[in-house]
Every structure is written in structure tokens, then in C-alpha cells.
Amino acid sequence: MRTIERIPTGIPGLDEMIDGGLPFPSLTLVAGDIGSGKATFCMQFLCKGAELKEPGLFFMTFGGPPEWIFKFMSTYEFGEQRYLGNEIKYIDLGECIEAKKQLNEVLEMIRSLILKFQPKRIVMDSLSSIKDVMGDDYKRLLLKFCKMIKDLKIAVLVTGESVPGSPYPIDIAHLADGVILLHNTEVNLSRRRSIEILKMRGTSHPCGKYAIDISTKGLTVYPGLQL
């Protein structure tokens, strides 16, 4: 038996549920409904890295100038504006892919950005935009990307949308080392937030749903409050 290197998520309460943090390197899918806190989760992860002086790369397809996502995020306590462009670099994923549509070109572009910025943490929000543009090549890109980030020693978060009848994108979940679901479930006509760790390779983690809260501190997980 061996132990695996860990990287803290920055989400209060979560790391203690997963042997101290995400396996490093690894690719983790964070999936959930609209408004379930996926973007906040990812920002906390990047800001925690910035706090620890670990460079972060934010590949995003957010509908707006990148400054805006930081503007929105700056309403959280952890979202320090000075990180932007310094510890955390953002890349407009959609534009990049539109310019270079060949599988190998896109992959090379991502690799050269990674080699240039030497990130320890990456967020891709979201991979589905790649799917829209690349079509059939998407799955192969996904597979090659997974290998690349492990060769280069990076912890990656990828976001995925829940759609009716499918709580997470199956193809990414299959390849990912970890799958985390954020629920915003309707219970008796109101909504209750929770987190669920479906899978995490090399990690002994609890099953089931645990209460979360979203405040100006971002997400907080309550490992003692199983739903």
C-alpha cells in the first residue's frame, strides 16, 4: 500500500472528507445544476492555490469579458482582485478552439499554454464548449488531455452541467479520477444544497450527500451533516 500526494481544495470541510485533498495530479469532474455552485467551487480552488502561491490557469467559456467573472467573484471574501492576471491567468477557451480546430492544434495550444504558465491548478469551465466545436474529435481530445495533465503534474477541475435525466456528463465522468456532484434538490417545494463524492480514485471517501452552504465565504461543506 502506498499513499498519494494531495492538494487542498480550499473548500472548508471538504478536504477532511477526501484524505486531505484531491489526488495530485488528477482530473476531477464537478457537476451540478444551474446555480448549484460549480463556478464558486472552481474559484475557491484557484484562489486557494493563489493563496499558496501555486499558479492557476482558468480556461473559461463564460459569456462575457473575463474581467467580469472576477468582478462577480469579488463579491466573495476569498476572491482577491489582485490574483487576477498574477497567480491566476485566464484563457478564453472558446476563442482558442475556434481559431484552431484541428485536434492536434488545440492540444498543442493547450500544452504550450501550460508549459508557458506552469500551473499547478487548472479549471476548465466548461469542456462542453469544446464538444460543440470539435464534434467527433472531442473524445480523443479528452483522452489525450487527461494523459497530458498527468504527465505534467497538474490538478484539474472540469465543470459539467446536469441535464434532466443525466446528472453528469458520462463520458467525462468515466475518464475522470474523481466525480463530485453539487445538488440543489427540491425537497417539499424548497431547495436544499448538498455535495456528493461519487468517485475518487485512490481515496477512501464517504458516500451519500452532505449539506453545503453558500455565503460570502463561498461554499462550506458540513461533513457531519449527512442528508
Add this chain to the structure above:
Amino acid sequence: MRTIERIPTGIPGLDEMIDGGLPFPSLTLVAGDIGSGKATFCMQFLCKGAELKEPGLFFMTFGGPPEWIFKFMSTYEFGEQRYLGNEIKYIDLGECIEAKKQLNEVLEMIRSLILKFQPKRIVMDSLSSIKDVMGDDYKRLLLKFCKMIKDLKIAVLVTGESVPGSPYPIDIAHLADGVILLHNTEVNLSRRRSIEILKMRGTSHPCGKYAIDISTKGLTVYPGLQL
């Protein structure tokens, strides 16, 4: 932590639930079933702007001469006929797009209309008609449109239809800064109206469904009546 500029919606009771109004600039999806009050919501938003002397642009695909939507809306107290063509300009979205089917042409047309009328508020009812005409280019148009309206500092409402098994259009919801659902739910064989704020970036908002009422005053939200 920073604060974000707000713009009032004109819906009694709603602004107090969302830190004073919609983030400005921002793109908000208003989704709901047929008859749930989407069009009324949008007209209240534009008329509130007109009342505040903020120019509004109404891109519409309503099935009828534009005068007619105002005729119908004039049965509400807030719907002053004199706004039409003055504070509120309408554009026949369908015809525009049919004439110019290239992605960049449509985008240029929208941009030049915006630059000409300098609106602070825009309503698009509905984006799905763009989808019908533009096919695959639709998602890229959506992405570029999102960026454009933030560069130009506009608050945009986009309407979306609930269809069985999908309460809102996923692709727009993903890009939007806010997602508001209008429910007209069947409860014990009768219908009960409510509003639900699923997501609003940079805004601390309550979860769950809150009672709404539609009268000659348009929509009224009751923040104290959670369902």
C-alpha cells in the same frame, strides 16, 4: 469584497430579493411555461426603464404587428402607450435575421442597432427564433452577443420556453449571469404561480419558490410567501 451596480426590474417585491436589482450589465434568462408571465415580466422591465428615462430595445418575434403587443400590454396599468417608439423601440428580430443569415452580419446588425439607439435595457423574446434560423452558428452568436452587451453596458432579458422535461434552455442558462424561473405549477388540479431565482452571479439571493400574482399591475412578487 466589492459591490456591483444594480438596475431595478420594475417588478414589485423582486428587487429586494436580489440586492436591489439585476447586476448591471448582465444577461438574465427569464424562463417559464406558456402563460407563466414571461412577456409581462419583460414589459414591466422595459416600462420601468422608460419611466426612469432609460432607453429600451425590444427585439421580438411575437406573431403579429408590433403595435399589437403594446395593445395587449396596454391593458396593464404600467403599459403607457406613449412609450412605444419613444423610450421603447421594437425590432422585428425574425425579419432581421432572415435577411442576414451570416453569423457576423447578424451580430453586426444587432450591434449597429444598439449603437444607434443606445439602450440601457434590452429584451429578446425569444432567442429560440434565432436558433431556428441560424442552426449551428447559434451558440457562437450567443457567446459573442453575451460579450458584446457587457462591453456596451446593457442589462438584457432573454426569454426561454419551458418544455416537458426541460424547464429552461440549458445552453442559454449556462451563459447567462442570472436565471429566473416563472412557475405555473399544477397543485391538486389547480395552478399556483411562483418565481424562483436559480442563479444570479454576484448576488446573494434566496432559494426556493415565492408566490407571485398577476393583476392589472402586472407581476407582483411576495418575498414573504415562500411556497
Add this chain to the structure above:
Amino acid sequence: MRTIERIPTGIPGLDEMIDGGLPFPSLTLVAGDIGSGKATFCMQFLCKGAELKEPGLFFMTFGGPPEWIFKFMSTYEFGEQRYLGNEIKYIDLGECIEAKKQLNEVLEMIRSLILKFQPKRIVMDSLSSIKDVMGDDYKRLLLKFCKMIKDLKIAVLVTGESVPGSPYPIDIAHLADGVILLHNTEVNLSRRRSIEILKMRGTSHPCGKYAIDISTKGLTVYPGLQL
């Protein structure tokens, strides 16, 4: 606030629920299951017009010689045989469209028929047959037809089929000024008939389902019997 001109439906009990009648002009979708009374609703509407000396046009795709629908309808008290070919003209919609498949030709044909007969009331039973023949052009035809009938001042009923998982055709419902559902719901293994006004622009109407009855008098709505 303004008031809108109204046209009585001829359905006992219904007009008092919708401010005296359908908005005039307007396009109203009447949707429901097989056997829910859509055809009877439409015939009552046309016969009411005939009684008031308002010319009516019946575009139909009924599977049989047009005389037959009148033969069936003549089992109702309101269905006076002498209306046929006089106050109420019928047009075989399917044959017309088959002969002229171009969007503009079909639209011109419909317009010239309308100009020739000068109807105040039109029934289209059903638009879906247009969809079958015209394919992609269908939505644009729908949009242009909506505008035409409002320019020409006509009240139009369009029928739509409920199919499993979709109680009414979404695309027509979006464009229509009103949407009326006829239910024939299975309750405890028996069937209970009801009517529901989902949407009616410019009209303050009750929500929920109200009992209806089908007898030799046709449909009768019981506004006091909410289900």
C-alpha cells in the same frame, strides 16, 4: 389602460371567463387529446358567427368529403345544415397546400381566399398538416400567417393535438395570443372533461381547470365548477 374588442365564442359559460370573448383580432390555439372536443369547439365558434351573420372560413384536413364533417356536426343542436356553403365556407387545406408548396404561394393562396370571402372567423383544423407538407418553411409560414390575420382583422382558432409528454404544440403556443386546453383526464380509471385557459393576451382570466360537458348542445363550460 385600454380595453380590447371581443368576439363571443358561442361556448356557453366560456365568454364570461375571458372578459366577454376572444380578443379581436387574435389567434387562439385550442389543444387537447383525441376525443376532447376540439372539433366541436371550433364548429360552435363558426356556427355562433353564422348566427351573428359573421362570415366564417373553415380550413380543414378532415379525412373525408367536407359534407361529412357537417353531417356529423348536424347531430348537435347548433349545427344548422343551411350554414354550410353560405355563412361558413370550407376549404380543403391539404389539397391547397399540396398544389402550391412554395411558402409564398401558400401564403398568397390563403390571403386571396381570405380577401375573397372576407371572413371574420377562421378555423384551421389542423396546422400540423401544413407542417407535414412544408417542412422547414412551416415556422416562417406560421409567423407570417399570424401577422396577416391581425392586419386583416380576423379571429382565428387553430387546433393542436396533445401527444404523450407534450399537451400542446409548443411552437404554435408561443406565437398564439391565447392557448386553451381541453382535458379528458383519467381520474381513478374514469375520464373527467375540463377546460383550462393557459394564456390569453390582454385578458384577465381564471387559472386552473373548469368542468365541461359535451351534449347535443355541444360544449358547455361550468365556470363555477373548478376541478
Add this chain to the structure above:
Amino acid sequence: MRTIERIPTGIPGLDEMIDGGLPFPSLTLVAGDIGSGKATFCMQFLCKGAELKEPGLFFMTFGGPPEWIFKFMSTYEFGEQRYLGNEIKYIDLGECIEAKKQLNEVLEMIRSLILKFQPKRIVMDSLSSIKDVMGDDYKRLLLKFCKMIKDLKIAVLVTGESVPGSPYPIDIAHLADGVILLHNTEVNLSRRRSIEILKMRGTSHPCGKYAIDISTKGLTVYPGLQL
């Protein structure tokens, strides 16, 4: 108000529920699950005609030599072998259509068969095989066939399969003058047979499900046993 000519079905108990029989002429869809009694219903209808000296035509796509369906049916008391080839003629619908795939050819073939045999009753089991072979032309064939049989004064039964989520073929149901469902519903892990008249033009019929029984007498309806 007028009355409509009727034709008895031969199903004990059914005619008294529908003003004495099926409207004549008319097209009635008999739909139901596998094993619900559709074929038996149709054979009773044809044999009743044979008993009354009304010629019957049986268009079938049954998987076997036509003699076989009569062999199976001869296990019922009403199924007199001597009708076959005399009062009741059968036509292999599938082979006919395969030989003549053009819309007008198929229609002409059906018309000439009808003119030759002068049937008063026709069964088509099933129309879906026409759909398989004719593709897009199917709906137009259906429409023209409906008109033809009314011009020629024939009562037609058409069978339709229930499939999961769709208890009857929508397109035929829309055109048909009557829709009869045969249920074989699972209730508490056992099966209960029933009949339901969803629609019958010009006929005042009860709604809801009524018990049926299948014995060596074929189907028997119990109008007093509503489920």
C-alpha cells in the same frame, strides 16, 4: 339535428353504447396492446357482416398464409369457415403495396379492389405496414383513402398498435371518425381487459373503461361494468 346511419359491430354489448353501431360510412381505429383482442374484434365485425350478407374485404399483413388467420379464428364460435372466399375476401396488403409503390398506383389498386368486390365492410390489419413501405407518402395516402371510403359508402376498421408512451397511432386517430382502445392493463400484477371509446363522430357515447371478456364467443362488452 339529424340522425346518422349505423352498422352493427357484432360485438355483444358494444352497439348499445354507440347509438346502435358504427356510423356508416366511417373509419374507426381499433388500437391496443399485443394480445388485447384487436384481431378478434375485426373478425367479429367481418363475420357479423357475412351473417347479414354484407360483403367484407380483409386487407391483411398477417405473417402467414391467409388461410391461417381463418384457421385460428375458427376456434371462435362466430368464425364460420365457409365465409372465407365468399362473404369475406382477403387481400395480402403487403404484397400489393410492394408491387406498386407509387401513391396513386396503390390507391388505384385499393379502389379497383373495392369496386370489384363492392364491400360494405373493410378491415385493414394493419395500416402501419403501409407506413413502412411508403414512407413520406403514407400520410397523403391515408388522407385520400379516408375520402375514398366515404365516397364509396363503406365502414372501415383499421388496427393500430399501442407502443410504450403512445396508446394509439396519433396520425390515424386524428383522421379517424372513431377511436376505440382495447386495454389489457396490469392491475396489482394481474391483467384486466377493458374497452374505451375515445372518440366517435356524430355519436353520443359513454367515456371511461368498460369490462370486456374474451371467450369462444369472441369479445363481449359489459356496458354496466365501468372500471
Add this chain to the structure above:
Amino acid sequence: MRTIERIPTGIPGLDEMIDGGLPFPSLTLVAGDIGSGKATFCMQFLCKGAELKEPGLFFMTFGGPPEWIFKFMSTYEFGEQRYLGNEIKYIDLGECIEAKKQLNEVLEMIRSLILKFQPKRIVMDSLSSIKDVMGDDYKRLLLKFCKMIKDLKIAVLVTGESVPGSPYPIDIAHLADGVILLHNTEVNLSRRRSIEILKMRGTSHPCGKYAIDISTKGLTVYPGLQL
């Protein structure tokens, strides 16, 4: 009223539920979930024939050398190894069809195999593999095959897979003379086996589900244990 020739199934308890056996000739669909006993049912049927000196043909698409299915089946008491290649011949259906893809060629091949081996019993496990290879011609092949086996006087079993939302292949069920379902239903988190005769032409059979058991004797039906 006439009686129909019967052929025993070899399944203890089943024949007494269906007037002594399957109609002869006939085509019967045996459908059910993975692991519900379809293959065992078919082997019992063929081995019963072998015991009665009735030649059997086994068209199979089993994933392995044909000897293997017999090896597995030899763990049942009825599965005597000496039948293989003698009373029971097997044909690799997939390979045959792959070699001859034309409708008439495949049909001719099947016919010549039947004429050569003169089987009284045939099992096809499964027809869906024909569907995969032949595409659109599949339904016509099915129809012609049904006729052929009745002309040639053979009792045929065809297996079909239950898939979510569709307990049996509709198109085969429509043509088949009999449809038998094998259930392996989850009840209170455990599984309960049962058989259900949905349809059997010319046969008066009970409705509902009856308990079955699978042991080293193969399937045993308990006609007295209705679920």
C-alpha cells in the same frame, strides 16, 4: 369451431396452460430480460423435440463456438450432449447472413437449410442480429419468413430482448402467433421469476403472471401460482 394441432414445449407446467402445446405450425416470440431464461426455454423446446425424434434446427448468434452453448446447457438434466449434431443441428446465423446480404439470398439460404434438415422445430436466437445486418429489408424478411415456416409446417421460437421501456420487440410481436414474456422482476429489492402469455392465436390461455423456477431441470412453470 375447430381444433388446432399442438406441439409440446417440454417446459413442465406450460403445456397445460396453452391447450396442450404451441399451435403447429406457428411462430412464437419468447421475450425477456437478460438472465430471464430465454435460452434455457429454447433449449428445453429443442431437447423435447429431440426426445420425441423431431429434428430441430438452432439458428444462433451466440458469442462463441456453437459447442459452447451445448457445454453450458449440458449442466441441465435435459441437455443430452448426444443430441448435438444429430437431432439438433446448429447454424451460425450471423455468418450466414454476413455472406449473403440480399433479402432473397438470405431467405433462400434459410429455405434450403430447412429443406435439407427437414426440422419440425426451429429456434432463432436472435432475430435482432438479422436486423443489424439487413437494415430496411429486415421487416420484409420477417414477413416472408413467417409465411415460409407455415407453408413448411414448422414450430418456430424466436427470442427477443427486453429493453428499458419496451418489454418485447414490437414488430416481431405483431407478426408472431404467440408472445410469451419471461419476467425477472425486482420486487422489494429482490427478484421474482414469472412467465406471462400475452398472446397465442387459436389458443385459450390464462392472462397474468405465473411463477417459474429455474433449476437443473430447466424452467418449470407453476400454473397454480399466479402472482
Add this chain to the structure above:
Amino acid sequence: MRTIERIPTGIPGLDEMIDGGLPFPSLTLVAGDIGSGKATFCMQFLCKGAELKEPGLFFMTFGGPPEWIFKFMSTYEFGEQRYLGNEIKYIDLGECIEAKKQLNEVLEMIRSLILKFQPKRIVMDSLSSIKDVMGDDYKRLLLKFCKMIKDLKIAVLVTGESVPGSPYPIDIAHLADGVILLHNTEVNLSRRRSIEILKMRGTSHPCGKYAIDISTKGLTVYPGLQL
């Protein structure tokens, strides 16, 4: 009656439920949700082989350098690092297939790898990646692969993903000799793990779900704890 050779799975508690182990040779589908323990099941199977000096081949499409899956697996007690590259060889299935896309080439490649390494145990994780690349040829490849491994005397595990509405891949399940489901079912908002043997040719096995546990010993089945 005959007995069939068996091969132990290495899963504590499982072999006693299936007559001592998997039939040898055979192909077994191991299907389940994300995080249900499929990969762990397969590794235990291979490591058990390694412990018994039986060579194992691991065809994988895991998203990462193959060393990584062993790194993750080494957190289990049975996962001895020294097996890798010795008793257990891994093959990057995706890369192999991408290089040789013709049906026969892929099959030849797999055969030559098998002939070279002479494995007694094979894991394919997962076959669905073959489906993505090979399209229509996939089913024929599957069929031929099944035959090959039985000719060559190998026990094969194939993994399959549960997707909403389909707990296992139907086409593989049909061909496989055994189907094992791993459940991670939500019960009262928590998750409960279990195993279910849906089908195992030539094996008398219990039906229903049995509790399993995942610890540093890997999967343990509790044959006495039926859920």
C-alpha cells in the same frame, strides 16, 4: 449433466455464490454506475491471477499514463506494484485501435497480443471506446472477439457503464456468458452498495442483490446479506 471448469475471481465472498468461480473460458460483463467499484473489481481479478501465476492482460482506455491506474490501485492491499509489467501487462486499447481502424486489423492485433502474452485472464476497460472508434463494425468485432477468446481459453472481464434508463450495455450483455451488476443505489438519500448476478451461463447462482463493501482490501461480497 457435466461440470464446467472454474476460475476464482479474487473477490472475497463472490466465488462461493457462483459454483467456485467464473466459467472458464467465458466473457463476463461487469456493469455499474460511476464509482460503483468496476475498476476495483477488475484489478482484484487480475491481481488474483498474478498471485496464482496466471498471466493477465489489461486492455485499458483509462485517462492517464497506465502507471497511474496502478498507482491508484496500490492504495489497496492486493495491488502489489511488482505485478505491473510482469504478471500483468497493460495495453492502451484506444491507441491501438486508432492506429488500425479496420475490423480485421484490430482483431488481428488483439489476437497477436494474446498469442504473444498467453494470458489466462483479460480485462477490457472499456469496450465502449471500441464502439466510439469503430462504429458499425463494433458489433461484428464483438461477436468475433467472443469466439476468439473461447477458442484461446481465456476468462475475460468487460466493463460497462450504467446510464440513466439502461443499467448495462444491452448488446454486450446479450453476447456475454455472465452479467454482473454493481449497484450504488440511493436509499433514503444515502447510498448502499450491492452486487447482483443477472446471468451466468452454466452456473447456478442466487438472484437478487447482496451487500458489498469497499475497503483497503478492495470489494468484499457478503453472500449472507441479501438486500
